[in-house]
Amino acid sequence: MKLKLTLALSLMLILMLGLAPMMSSAQTVPVPDDDTLVIAINGEPGSMDPAQVGGSTGGSNFRIMMHTFATLYELGQASGAIDPYLAHSFTVSEDGTEWTFHMHEGLTCDDGEPLTAEDAAYSFNRMADPANGFTGNSAGFVVASTGFVEARADSELDVTIVARKPQNRAMRLGLYSEVLVHCKDSYEAMSFEEAARNVVGSGPYSLAEWVPGEYMSLKAVEGFGLRPQGFENLVWRFIPEPSTAVAEVITGNVDIYKEFPANQAEAITNSGMAEARFFPGTTRTYIGFNLNPDAPFRVENPDDVGAQAIMRTDVRVALQYAIDTDAICENLLLTTCERATSLVNPSNADHPTLEPYPYDPAKAEELLDAAGYPRGEDGVRFSLEMPARRLTGAMAPEVVLATAQMLTDVGVQTEAIFQESGDWVAALITHDLGPLYFGRTGGSEWSAQYDMADIPGHEAGCGEAETNYTNWNNDFWCTGWDTLPSLTGDPEAERELEIAMLEEFYNDPPWIMLFAGPRTEAVSNRINYQSRADYFITGYSATLKDDM
């Protein structure tokens, strides 16, 4: 009996000791202090491999990796700026295909390994090598959009990146600025699985602690002189629920939270802890028409009237008139926004004369009647499904449902279907999502062509190109895209062609054009921080206010 009692007590003690670390970790989520800045994000990175930015592992890792890895040049804090970073300057070959970046001396990675041109070249080649199987922004978008061929180290500090063709300078510089540089020896020594969970960085902060499901803590790298380090520690808390993140802002446990639900601005402001900011964004929000003739919904159900109807330009134009973007922005996003005329941000160099399609449901109905799709006895012309994700801000479910209702109101019965993000992205990149889908895509303020690059030319596959999610196979556009590089020496002709291409997009729309952004951001009253119009959060630039 005594033995049993002793055994039972021992077992309890072992259990308690075993659980103790779990209990303590739950109690030690870092809170803001003079040395620590806390940022809330909704998703946890699926990978911290610098070659796997966004894509199947989600986009949240880019925000964090901007702090642990540096780039040759950087998309600047100020609107439209692209600033030197690991490289102080660059030169371009006469034919415009070879860009040589001149790097700073004395750079190192987190583990002390010298960071040289060889490492920069390795970073580009590693992410672009199809054998490595990377997806996402760098491997998917940058490689395709720049026509990347290879990168080579010309000397210890000079790295040359070779592309198939010349390209608009701002666009190419911006795209190269999205490739995260990492050290060759460190990453060659790691398997892909190890690289996904460990960080040997080149940026202003290094990974200190990663508690899955809770937070990631970064520590300022000593002696890193290329960027400010306003706080010694940056903590990224993973808070899936927007309302929970807002509650943490209100109680002072979080300093920065981008894309809070607009109707919680009053609660944030009234708390006295933080400021609720509204500002125009660059991320383009749209409803895509999937025009892929081989998409499963078309192949499996060839008699689906809706899926066939949206293949017609006149139907796609008609549906532009059904959406009241002003009402969406004013009532759901609690701000004003400008309706897009194309896939280029209104704040970017978009079309100078095109007027956005107005909200005119009567005209939408008239055009649909004329297209041969009258309302049936039940008031329905045809039905469409619209897959979407449950995101925040301009992609909030309320916005998705409101657009579905507006389309239904003109007789196109539209059902919004909310999917798990991974499934949604997987179907998007294989051009199988739809027939409609509610989407967004990052944008810029420094190059119209950057915004246009979602739909590349024939050389990149045109309709079949990965980032051309709608499978829009417009010959004028794709030929124009292939022609643009030859016009880099003639800005006027280049601009003229851009404008003609945007007009084509307007007249044969593969999207229902909505708006760029808008964005919201809650920022603690204890810090100085400049919000960015794009997707990023540059925590390194935040500083504690003097009176705090």
Add this chain to the structure above:
Amino acid sequence: MSATQEPNPAMSESRISAIDRQIDEMYTPQTFWQRATSSMVRARYPVVAIIFLTLIALCAILAPQLAPKDPNRIEIFDTLKAPFSYDRDGELEYILGTDSTGRDVLSRVIYGARISFFVGLAAVGLGGGAGTILGLTAGYLGGRVDDLIMRLADIQLAYPFILFAIMILTILGEGVLNLVLVLGVGQWVTYARIARAETLVQREREYVEAVRALGATEWRIMFRTIMPNILTPLIVIASFNVAGVILSEASLSFLGLGVPESVPTWGAMLANSRNQLLSGSWWLAVFPGLAIMFTVVSLNILGDWLRDFLDPRLRGSGQGL
């Protein structure tokens, strides 16, 4: 001190007539429904529960007639209207307010009753039916069949139901029928264990021996002879179980694994209210929450009463009502 007491003629007459009435009541044959009604009336609370559940059932059946608006109609200019909001013409338009897309909360609560009741009854029917048959089979046949069924039950019990439901719904996708399937599969073990235990007792009874001696088939003995005699505890369990299933549906909908966005359910309404609570829109959580609470409490009261009413050991003792 006398051993006997003189009767009071006036008192004894009234007492005698009262006792006569009670004796009459006890010996007058009553139907099952008469006994049930009088028992329920004496207990009072089950009457209230029955009235409430009847109202909810009527809401479910007559939702299109009762709901003042289309529950999915989005009114972008009427978002987050508080309860008892008036429109521009001064007419009372939204009795329970609107949600973040301008949908009428009252209409969604009324339509939500459909899903909650359907899912509750269908899942219990599915799980209860399957569990009873499997338990009966295990208990009657015994041996390897018993081992197989009961080990399956043990395996399922060892796995947390909510994880099991998330896993299955992730594979099958959202939808009312998938939800019923998952919740039904989650319930069968309870019924199987009770049915097996009851069957083990009943199969040794003389009346079973008598039927067997008359040459009845095993099938007939199981389903015609034993089954009617094990149903009472299962019916009581089912009445409680419906409440549990309604809560599970609400939980899964709250996690976004229930039914599509276009199907209003109380659980999904609660889930969608999360992001609006900080903006002071309390009505989005309170009304579907109250609907769930009152329905579950009513079903539990009814289950309590049914247990007491059907238990022969409590009948006539006052406890059995």
